[in-house]
Amino acid sequence: MKKIHYREWGIDSPRYWGLLAVLAAIVAVGGFATLYMEHEGHWVTGMTNQVVWGTPHVFAIFLIVAASGALNVASIGSVFGQKMYKPLARLSGLMAITLLVGGLIVLVLDLGQPTRLIVAMTTYNFKSIFAWNIYLYVGFLAIVAVYLFTMMERKANPYSHGVGVVAFVWRLALTTGTGSIFGFLVARQGYDAAIMAPMFIIMSFAYGLALYLLVLMFAFNTDERPLGDVLLRRLKNLLGVFVAAIFYFTLVYHLTNLYGTENHEFEAFILRDGGVYTWTFWLGWVLLGMLVPMGILFHPALGMQRGAIVIAALLVVIGGLSAIYVIVIGGQAFPLSMFPGYTVLESGYYDGVGGLARHYAPALPEVLLGLGGFALALLATFVAVRILQFLPASLADEVLDPHKAN
């Protein structure tokens, strides 16, 4: 491999500031939506006492999960010694941080008492996986920051591998922690499954890589930097494999659920009778999020077209949001089975009368808050690559691997 040079993102000012302005506008709209929700209270959202986590959680969890996945590219380079991935590591670390910050901000702003954040940082209940996650998130940010430093500061380079290994282990713990937030909810049928944690890890691989690919291709394309076919082929194949793995886990999750009788009703709800959740599952999670991208990525001709790869990555993101929507909201909409063997005829508190799902419809401010978090992550990424040397000057095949290049 030739020596890699890194350069600040050099697109011309009008385009750069234009991009920032658009993202900043989305962030601002998200900010105002938050202000409105905080001022009024959650009654202006679609959330209720039955569906207590709404669209902001979908976005937040997606971003947090994707953040740990974005770090994967760096891990492949440093932990698994794949030379070709090494030049990709800086952007990977950066996105791990920005995506996590974006997700956490959404999470915090959706709290009932966001101004009590200091309470959350100072009073812990160590039995709560949520409290552990606060450590995991903060630790992740710190470790990845150090990791970036060891990569970007020549004198610290020798430590890069070691820190990279720590970061990799930490990100596995982080995603397990995020997945366990659901795993611990024994009362809810959709969540009480051991497979939840590994499934979240594999989802993080795919969603993080998809976002990474999109940002990388966008940044390189707009700056007219070469991005070699060999590298791109590797990355898109990797994405394909990750998506296939989600497919496998999704299958196992539902098959094991179908095996146990007590989960039949939940399965019927998600797979057949759940209305919007069933649609989101089949159309969003399965078709758009897995089958179509796999079809594109593994297709001999399509898979090598950049436009097609971009579409596949976008679809993986949409599929990811759908998957988290089905898990988070579908899992709550399905009524708690409080009285097995009984049918609820009437209830003063929406206990799934007649087995019907609980109502939830996202309100606009919730969606704006979520999009604001997304935009914030991208904004921070684009600002950082502009002022610091995150992006390699070239990822042309002959730069990465002079022997294999044709």
Added chain:
Amino acid sequence: MSQPTDQPSNTGRREFLAGATGVAAATVVAPGVFLQSVANAAPRDTAVSSDVRYGMLIDTSKCADGCNDCVTACDKENGLDMLVKPEGADDELWDMQRPRWIRTVKLRNNLTGHVSTLPMMCQHCEHPPCVDVCPTGASFRRADGIVMVDRHTCIGCRYCMMACPYNARSFIHEAVQFKLTATPRGKGCVESCNLCVQRRDNGGTTTACQDACKQGAIVFGDLKDPNSAVSQAMSKYPTVQIRADLKLNTGVRYTDV
């Protein structure tokens, strides 16, 4: 009625228990006649202890279909009826967002077709999932078995609501304009039935829902005292815990579901 609790500890407890038994017995003997001891009772001056575990027995067979008295009484006691629908709120949505500490549920047994009604509220578990998951420890179980929220440290994350198997908790979705001194409440925190904690600490021996139930379907008391009305009743009738499979050892039990 209720004895002052600030006596030498061993006799204090005896007296207190005796008091509790007396009232609860009165509840059974003469339903509809209740002793309102809240006003002139002595407030606690010692920390609650685990010598007591508060709980309830609900006799489902007595619970009358169509009756909502316990719910109305709870709303009144805890200031829930003072909440106003925010201007511009959708009626249906608001109904799903307003807090409710107790509710009635009507059930049909799928096999036998038998229909029953019962009140549902926080079951005051010995191993409450809401307490386990709370990141700040705001959701806690008091020494005397009451599961409640310290709303000074609640950050409104609603993880406890996700964890509760009984859908027992409410989130305050709007700014609260009117409230009682005894039951403060404000936007952005989670709350639920606390077995009328203000009555517990001021020497009261009943809960609002119990007082309101003309059928006498609700018996409240100390589960650890074998002589309390609730313990006596539990030893006489077969009782069940809802979602017993979760092994939470609930403080609220039911007969004849």
Added chain:
Amino acid sequence: MKGKFGLSLLMALCLGLCGGLGVVYAGEGVEGSAKADRLDACVAPTAFMRRNHFELIEHQRHITVHEGIRKTDNSLAGCIDCHVRRDAQGSPVPVNAPGEFCAACHEYAGASLDCFTCHATKPTGN
């Protein structure tokens, strides 16, 4: 841009507080109409109260909520009951209304509290 969110947060807080304060304002309290005005000592020496009242209340808050201890002079409900003033019609004026006992000082000291978003600002008799 992170600042924007921080700002939003701050503004949200301010709005919330103003809402909390605004809602409860009624008439103006009459000089000398609070119980405290007819007594000559607070629950602790006045100089101590001036500087440390919030520590008293916060301690009280913990032991009341977690330990159920209610027999005390230091309850927030007690502060309000004794310090609340009445207007010309004789109805209590919220203690956190502009110029009233708990507010006057805090405005001056620039202390902001969220207590009254939840706690009643005048005795409700319950």
